[in-house]
Amino acid sequence: MYEHLALSDNGFLFDTRSGATYSLSRTGTFLLRELMRGTHPSDLAARLTDAFEVDLPAAARDCEQFLFRVKDLALLDEASDDDDDDPGSPRAAEPFGGVR
Amino acid sequence: MSGRDDSRRADGRPLTVAVTGLNATDNPGPGVPVIRAIRAACPDCRIVGLAYDALDPGNYMDGIADDVWLMPYPSQGAGVLEERLRAIHATTPLDAVIPTLDSELPTYLKLVDRLRDLGIGTFLPTADMLRLRGKDRLDALRTELGVSTPRGVALTDPAAIGKLDEELDFPVMVKGQFYDAAIAYSPMDVHAHFERFRAKWGVPVIVQEFVAGEEYDVVALGDGEGGLVGSVAMRKMQLTDKGKAWGGVTVADRKLDAFVRDTMAKLRWRGPCELEVMKASDGSGLYLIEINPRFPAWVYLSVGAGRNLPWAAVQLALGEHVAPMPPAPAGVMFLRHSFDQICSLADYSALTTLGELHHAAASSPATAEEVAR
Amino acid sequence: MSRQPYDKPTILKHATGLANKFGRGPSRKSLERIDGVKVTELIERFGSPLFVFSEHRLRQKYREAYRAFSLRYPKVQFSWSYKTNYLDAVCRIFHQEGAWAEVVSEIEYEMARRLGIPGEHILFNGPYKPEPALRTAIAEGSKLHLDHYEELYTVERLAREAGRVVPVSIRINMDTGIHPRWDRFGFNLDNGEALDAIRRLHAGGHLVLEGIHSHIGTFVLDPEAYGRAAAKMAELALTVRRETGMVVKYLDVGGGFASRSTLHSQYAPGADGSPPIDDYAEAITSALLGAGFPQNEMPTLMLETGRALIDDAGFMVTRVVGNKRLANGTRALIVDAGVNVLFTSFWYRHDVLPVLDRGGMLEETVIYGPLCMNIDVVRPSVLLPPLEAGDALVIRPVGAYNLTQSMQFIRLRPAAILIGENQEVDVVRRAEVLDDLKGPELLPARLAP
Ligand SMILES: Cc1ncc(COP(=O)(O)O)c(C=O)c1O
Numbered sequence: 001m002y003e004h005l006a007l008s009d010n011g012f013l014f015d016t017r018s019g020a021t022y023s024l025s026r027t028g029t030f031l032l033r034e035l036m037r038g039t040h041p042s043d044l045a046a047r048l049t050d051a052f053e054v055d056l057p058a059a060a061r062d063c064e065q066f067l068f069r070v071k072d073l074a075l076l077d078e079a080s081d082d083d084d085d086d087p088g089s090p091r092a093a094e095p096f097g098g099v100r
Numbered sequence: 101m102s103g104r105d106d107s108r109r110a111d112g113r114p115l116t117v118a119v120t121g122l123n124a125t126d127n128p129g130p131g132v133p134v135i136r137a138i139r140a141a142c143p144d145c146r147i148v149g150l151a152y153d154a155l156d157p158g159n160y161m162d163g164i165a166d167d168v169w170l171m172p173y174p175s176q177g178a179g180v181l182e183e184r185l186r187a188i189h190a191t192t193p194l195d196a197v198i199p200t201l202d203s204e205l206p207t208y209l210k211l212v213d214r215l216r217d218l219g220i221g222t223f224l225p226t227a228d229m230l231r232l233r234g235k236d237r238l239d240a241l242r243t244e245l246g247v248s249t250p251r252g253v254a255l256t257d258p259a260a261i262g263k264l265d266e267e268l269d270f271p272v273m274v275k276g277q278f279y280d281a282a283i284a285y286s287p288m289d290v291h292a293h294f295e296r297f298r299a300k301w302g303v304p305v306i307v308q309e310f311v312a313g314e315e316y317d318v319v320a321l322g323d324g325e326g327g328l329v330g331s332v333a334m335r336k337m338q339l340t341d342k343g344k345a346w347g348g349v350t351v352a353d354r355k356l357d358a359f360v361r362d363t364m365a366k367l368r369w370r371g372p373c374e375l376e377v378m379k380a381s382d383g384s385g386l387y388l389i390e391i392n393p394r395f396p397a398w399v400y401l402s403v404g405a406g407r408n409l410p411w412a413a414v415q416l417a418l419g420e421h422v423a424p425m426p427p428a429p430a431g432v433m434f435l436r437h438s439f440d441q442i443c444s445l446a447d448y449s450a451l452t453t454l455g456e457l458h459h460a461a462a463s464s465p466a467t468a469e470e471v472a473r
Numbered sequence: 474m475s476r477q478p479y480d481k482p483t484i485l486k487h488a489t490g491l492a493n494k495f496g497r498g499p500s501r502k503s504l505e506r507i508d509g510v511k512v513t514e515l516i517e518r519f520g521s522p523l524f525v526f527s528e529h530r531l532r533q534k535y536r537e538a539y540r541a542f543s544l545r546y547p548k549v550q551f552s553w554s555y556k557t558n559y560l561d562a563v564c565r566i567f568h569q570e571g572a573w574a575e576v577v578s579e580i581e582y583e584m585a586r587r588l589g590i591p592g593e594h595i596l597f598n599g600p601y602k603p604e605p606a607l608r609t610a611i612a613e614g615s616k617l618h619l620d621h622y623e624e625l626y627t628v629e630r631l632a633r634e635a636g637r638v639v640p641v642s643i644r645i646n647m648d649t650g651i652h653p654r655w656d657r658f659g660f661n662l663d664n665g666e667a668l669d670a671i672r673r674l675h676a677g678g679h680l681v682l683e684g685i686h687s688h689i690g691t692f693v694l695d696p697e698a699y700g701r702a703a704a705k706m707a708e709l710a711l712t713v714r715r716e717t718g719m720v721v722k723y724l725d726v727g728g729g730f731a732s733r734s735t736l737h738s739q740y741a742p743g744a745d746g747s748p749p750i751d752d753y754a755e756a757i758t759s760a761l762l763g764a765g766f767p768q769n770e771m772p773t774l775m776l777e778t779g780r781a782l783i784d785d786a787g788f789m790v791t792r793v794v795g796n797k798r799l800a801n802g803t804r805a806l807i808v809d810a811g812v813n814v815l816f817t818s819f820w821y822r823h824d825v826l827p828v829l830d831r832g833g834m835l836e837e838t839v840i841y842g843p844l845c846m847n848i849d850v851v852r853p854s855v856l857l858p859p860l861e862a863g864d865a866l867v868i869r870p871v872g873a874y875n876l877t878q879s880m881q882f883i884r885l886r887p888a889a890i891l892i893g894e895n896q897e898v899d900v901v902r903r904a905e906v907l908d909d910l911k912g913p914e915l916l917p918a919r920l921a922p
Contacts, residue, residue: 008446008449008453010449010450010453010454011453012449012452012453013484014445014449020486020487021448021449021452021486021487022484022485022486022487023452023453023484023485023487023834024482024483024484024485024834025480025481025482025483025484025833025834025859026477026480027479027480027481027482027483027833028482028483028484028834030482031482032484048482049476050476051476051477052476052477052478052479053476053477053478053479054479062481062482063482065482065796065798066482066483066484068798069484069798070484072798072802073484073486073802174740174741175740175741175742176742177741177742177744177745178745179744203740206741206745206746207741207745210745254650256650256651256652256654257648257652257654302652302738303652304652452487
């Protein structure tokens with residue numbers, strides 16, 4: 001569900017499907033990366049507190065708002081049926097080949 | 101000139117010049133042509149591009165900037181700009197900076213002394229000169245300095261429109277204080293334009309006698325003491341839909357050259373400028389219509405004409421002497437074109453997230469790690 | 474593994490033409506202390522929102538302005554423009570520095586008298602001075618600045634009744650090349666009305682012209698406009714001297730110098746764009762020195778500078794009430810100070826600085842006040858880091874006009890404090906209580922609950 005997103009470590013996001021680009025804060029990058037790895041949204045806050053100096057209630061609140069933003073930006077929308085699962089369709093051409 | 105290698109400083113570091121205005125769009129800023137001109141004279145100089153937008157095409161063009169830094173908008177003030185320049189200077193020591201945009205000039209002028217203290221040279225008009233070139237002052241240039249400009253008045257109150265014909269001959273040009281111009285054949289026309297321009301640009305609205313004739317654009321560099329370092333006059337051959345030059349040819353006209361020399365002397369202009377000059381078709385002579393206090397976007401033509409004015413500006417900014425150049429030859433032509441360049445998304449990502457992009461390795465002495473980047 | 478410092482998770486879509494972000498390196502501004510005093514402590518002690526004034530800045534600005542003029546011209550007198558800010562503490566600071574009072578109503582007149590200012594050190598301006606106020610002003614010898622003919626006739630009658638010759642000044646207006654032209658106050662110079670009024674008061678025999686006053690506008694960014702005004706006033710004074718023999722003792726150029734605030738329409742921040750006070754001083758004094766007054770008849774130069782003296786010395790401390798994301802994705806903040814106490818937000822782009830920047834991405838943010846009113850916008854757009862409810866912000870400069878023009882709309886007005894030169898903190902106006910609002914009301918018995 002996230003393979004259309006190319007996220008660099010410095011917080012630059014390219015949506016290969018829509019062509020839109022985004023900037024994310026460090027924690028935003030972390031959270032989106034977690035989502036892309038398959039972390040369940042309800043586990044995000046715990047991950048955040050493991051990695052960053054934030055308490056659980058604040059993390060939970062911030063995650064909730066972040067998830068809403070991500071949803072609002074339609075980043076996670078399912079691809080329409082006809083354009084998916086075509087093994088021949090190229091994905092992003094190594095979008096961050098040059099960026100660490 | 102001296103036999104030393106212009107592109108190196110005493111410490112062996114390449115001469116490093118920062119240039120703004122990389123917006124090489126369909127209404128281009130002068131940064132890219134200024135950089136090309138500097139490169140033509142100094143292939144080994146390090147060029148630092150100062151961009152206001154991650155999407156300025158000049159950021160990505162091959163052989164233009166070695167480094168690109170995103171800059172705060174001038175509206176954020178001199179303090180913020182200084183802070184940014186200091187940060188850049190700390191990683192890439194700058195020898196000179198050439199601002200090329202109208203809107204940033206007042207802010208850079210505030211920093212001239214501080215930049216000098218940091219060892220960064222500039223060669224810019226003074227704040228007083230900037231005020232003088234204000235459209236509402238063109239008439240004062242005529243009355244106070246004897247520069248030939250069309251007669252004009254700066255209107256703040258529409259009530260004065262009725263009395264215009266006591267001072268000016270119609271038709272007249274009505275101009276917004278920043279942009280826009282329209283011809284008016286009667287006070288009634290002036291009224292209509294006045295209201296429109298006031299709503300858009302505020303007051304004053306400038307009314308000038310209309311000069312029918314041929315327009316010439318002149319790029320000039322003044323030494324600030326009344327002398328002309330060099331100039332190139334151009335007649336537009338092709339225009340964009342906004343009326344900007346998209347092609348042109350140099351002209352050699354002794355009267356025009358003398359007019360430019362005389363005007364620059366009266367203004368004691370320091371630094372680059374573009375003069376818009378009308379040659380009246382009624383034979384009444386030449387008139388200065390407008391002064392833009394920076395290089396025009398067509399300034400690369402000066403290199404073609406053998407009068408590399410941007411490079412001369414860099415030398416002056418470095419405190420070097422530049423001998424006055426003879427008038428430019430006629431018949432050097434330019435045509436602008438555009439092409440689509442493939443850019444790296446990674447470069448764009450670097451600019452948006454880090455605010456900087458480095459096409460070249462860091463200047464001396466570079467560590468292996470830096471080179472590896 | 475040790476945990477990393479936290480910032481708020483943020484995602485920003487790159488819009489075409491969006492303001493640039495220049496990565497991580499923008500200069501981030503925050504303001505933890507005002508004159509060395511911690512803002513968070515001020516909030517703990519006095520609540521939020523809170524007007525904060527700096528005595529140090531007030532005195533410093535005054536001295537700077539006084540020096541700029543007095544170095545260039547032999548006789549200079551400032552009068553504090555009460556309407557700009559008539560907190561007693563503020564007025565007293567300026568009076569201690571040597572300023573007289575400039576008032577535009579009978580209650581301002583009373584304020585000045587209560588603060589110990591003698592009548593002869595009060596300049597009385599304004600289009601409406603009720604007759605009893607005029608009587609008091611005449612009796613106490615204050616400097617009356619006549620605004621229109623009716624007033625001239627009234628004062629003349631009062632002088633006749635009192636059986637004495639009363640010195641007066643007239644306010645004039647004129648074209649100084651700026652727009653808008655404030656021609657609703659005083660007598661017009663350019664069409665001859667001003668000279669006509671002077672001839673008229675001279676002919677009456679009960680009034681004698683003492684001064685000429687003008688106030689050409691406010692936040693006037695062109696010092697040359699003052700040069701032109703001063704030159705025209707001087708010329709009028711010399712004409713009067715020639716025609717009537719009356720020697721004009723003072724020329725009052727009013728107020729209107731720009732502060733370091735920034736108009737919404739201005740591109741560069743006011744701190745860069747506003748001329749320094751020296752430029753105004755240079756324009757005015759060189760016009761006066763070059764006007765051709767005989768050496769022994771140089772008029773006193775009066776000034777009624779308001780905002781330029783106080784704007785920078787005033788801060789509004791406020792707290793974040795809530796974060797919001799508007800439907801179009803714009804970030805919004807609600808703060809506890811609204812336009813009812815920040816009236817100047819309608820014209821000026823105030824600095825809004827977080828007291829503490831915890832890091833995180835800067836984002837264009839609209840700042841709303843707490844009023845349940847759509848117009849309650851403190852800043853339509855300002856770059857701010859993520860902030861939490863309860864975080865403090867400082868809005869500046871707000872020293873001029875905000876307090877005097879504030880009103881109790883929905884909310885009561887906040888306290889004002891003064892930070893002294895030694896960082897002592899005093900409440901100079903307590904926060905209002907409900908009775909301050911409801912006290913004057915009377916409820917008919919038949920409507921009693
Ligand atoms: C007569 C008069 N004097 C002085 C002032 C103070 O003006 P400013 O605060 O612009 O300096 C005003 C303000 O409107 C005024 O009306």
